[in-house]
Amino acid sequence: MKRISFFLLFLSLFFISDAQKYMTKNGFIGFFSHTPVEDIKADNNQVASVLDISTGEMAFQVLIKSFHFEKALMETHFNESFLESDKFPRSTFKGKIVNLSGVDFTKTGKYEATVEGALNIHDVTKNIKVPGTVEVLPEGITANAKFNIAPEDYNIKIPAVVRENIAKIIEVTVLIKYTPIEK
Amino acid sequence: MKLWIKIALAVILVFAIAGIGIGIYFYNLEPADLRKARPDFVITAVELQQAFENDETLASAKYVNRIIEVNGLIESISIGEENALSVTLQTNSDLSSIICTIPGAASNANLSTGNPIIVRGECSGYLMDVLLNNCVIIK
Numbered sequence: 001m002k003r004i005s006f007f008l009l010f011l012s013l014f015f016i017s018d019a020q021k022y023m024t025k026n027g028f029i030g031f032f033s034h035t036p037v038e039d040i041k042a043d044n045n046q047v048a049s050v051l052d053i054s055t056g057e058m059a060f061q062v063l064i065k066s067f068h069f070e071k072a073l074m075e076t077h078f079n080e081s082f083l084e085s086d087k088f089p090r091s092t093f094k095g096k097i098v099n100l101s102g103v104d105f106t107k108t109g110k111y112e113a114t115v116e117g118a119l120n121i122h123d124v125t126k127n128i129k130v131p132g133t134v135e136v137l138p139e140g141i142t143a144n145a146k147f148n149i150a151p152e153d154y155n156i157k158i159p160a161v162v163r164e165n166i167a168k169i170i171e172v173t174v175l176i177k178y179t180p181i182e183k
Numbered sequence: 184m185k186l187w188i189k190i191a192l193a194v195i196l197v198f199a200i201a202g203i204g205i206g207i208y209f210y211n212l213e214p215a216d217l218r219k220a221r222p223d224f225v226i227t228a229v230e231l232q233q234a235f236e237n238d239e240t241l242a243s244a245k246y247v248n249r250i251i252e253v254n255g256l257i258e259s260i261s262i263g264e265e266n267a268l269s270v271t272l273q274t275n276s277d278l279s280s281i282i283c284t285i286p287g288a289a290s291n292a293n294l295s296t297g298n299p300i301i302v303r304g305e306c307s308g309y310l311m312d313v314l315l316n317n318c319v320i321i322k
Contacts, residue, residue, distance in 0.1 A: 025271075025282060025312060028264040045263035045284050046307070046314045065247070065307035066314055068267075068286055072212045089243075089308055175264055 020054040022141055022178035029062060029174050033167040040074055040166065042067040051141065051178050053105040056097035058115060058143075060174075063089055082156050083122055092120045095128075103134050110135045115145065121154040132174070140179040147172055217303045217319045220250050228255025228281045232274035235309045246306040251315065253281055254301045262289040270294065270302065271312075279311055283318040294320075 027047030033040040046066040050059050064085035069075040079085040095117015097103060103111040116129040132145030148169045151158060158166050224246065231253055234242040255272035258280055263269055268288040272281040283302045294300065301322040304315030 025310075026261050026263055026269045030264065043265045043267070045265070045267045045269060046282055046310070046316070048310050048312075061310055063307045063310055063314055065305075066284070066316055068214070068284075068316060070213070071210065072214045073209055075214060089247075090310075 020052055021181045022051045022053065023181050024049055024176055024178050027060070027174075027176040029060075029172065031067075031173070032171045034171075035165055035167050037165045040069070042069045042074075042078070044068065047174075047176065049176050049178070050181075051143065051176075053141070056100035056103075058093070058095055058097065058117070060093040062091050064091060065089065077162065081159060082151070088123045090120075091122075094118055097134070098129075103136075105136055105141070108136050108138060113143070119149075121149075122156050124154040126153055140177060143174070143176045143178065145172075145174040214317050217250060217305070217317060218321075220303070222252035222303055223249040225252045225254075228253050228272035229274050231313055232276055232279055232281055235313050236276060236279060239309050243308055246313075247308050249306055250303060251306050252301060252303045252321065253283070253315065254299065255281065257294060257296050257298050257300050259296060260294055270300065270318075272300070272302075279313075281315065282312045283315045285318045285320065288320070 025048050026045055027049050028043065028045050029047050030041060030043040044062055044066045045068075046063065048061045051057070064083045065079060067075070067078065069078065095115050097113045098116050099112070099114050103113055111134045113132050113134045114129060115132055116127070118125050119128045128147070128149070130145050130147040132143060135142045135144075148171055150169055151166070152168070231246070231251065234246070253272065255274075258271040258273045260271070261269045263284070266287050266289045268285045270283045270285065272283065274280050283304050285302075285304075300320065302315065302318050303321050304318030307314040307316050
């Protein structure tokens with residue numbers, strides 16, 4: 001009997017720990033730059049992300065080359081001169097939901113969530129704190145956030161010729177639809 | 184005005200207009216339509232994933248930034264933001280596959296899981312999966 005209950009305990013732990021992790025490989029991160037000269041936007045639908053609802057930890061990983069622009073020249077500049085994607089192919093974020101008590105992952109609904117963590121772009125890591133929303137749905141969890149970053153903070157140098165075309169502050173949009181990790 | 188000055192001015196003007204024209208042309212150039220491009224590599228989804236799993240550095244040097252035509256079986260289909268369609272191809276690995284993102288194709292996709300597909304795209308590299316971008320469906 002003891003052995004069976006231990007087995008059941010182990011089994012339930014296994015399932016609980018399983019149900020705590022959510023992930024996606026098709027998340028979205030887009031950015032938008034507005035200047036009087038032109039608006040530039042890029043989108044990336046190949047964002048990999050994991051969310052652990054027991055700890056509120058979140059991790060994101062993207063390939064810089066997966067950002068898609070309207071114009072070929074923008075994509076070339078972005079990869080070759082600004083982000084140097086051959087040298088620094090990835091960008092990552094690792095952080096956690098700081099107001100975890102305010103998010104009830106067991107109940108469907110929309111919650112305000114603040115996420116704090118380390119954002120690495122162009123081999124420069126900065127601590128950021130961004131407001132976002134988490135929505136608990138029957139089929140999974142969605143996470144949205146909108147925040148601003150300055151290319152200058154990440155040692156991204158914009159050449160003088162296009163300085164007027166690119167905003168000092170870039171708006172970043174994150175839209176993730178997580179599904180539970182199945183084994 | 185002397186004749187040679189007139190000629191010189193005319194020549195400068197012609198060059199200036201041509202320069203502006205070329206500038207505008209390159210500025211407005213859209214990402215290449217891969218339907219018309221010749222693929223650098225033709226490979227199966229299984230082989231491509233294996234190449235990255237075996238040696239990411241070597242495979243990146245060979246495939247990243249290149250146009251790759253991949254054939255495989257559809258594992259899953261998902262619709263992303265900005266009307267993008269993501270098609271995942273089956274490989275021998277449980278954790279890693281080939282993800283092909285086709286911009287603007289979500290509304291007119293007529294694909295089903297398990298069917299064979301040939302996709303041409305630019306290889307962005309390897310995260311957990313091999314990522315192909317700006318893809319077009321060949322067959």
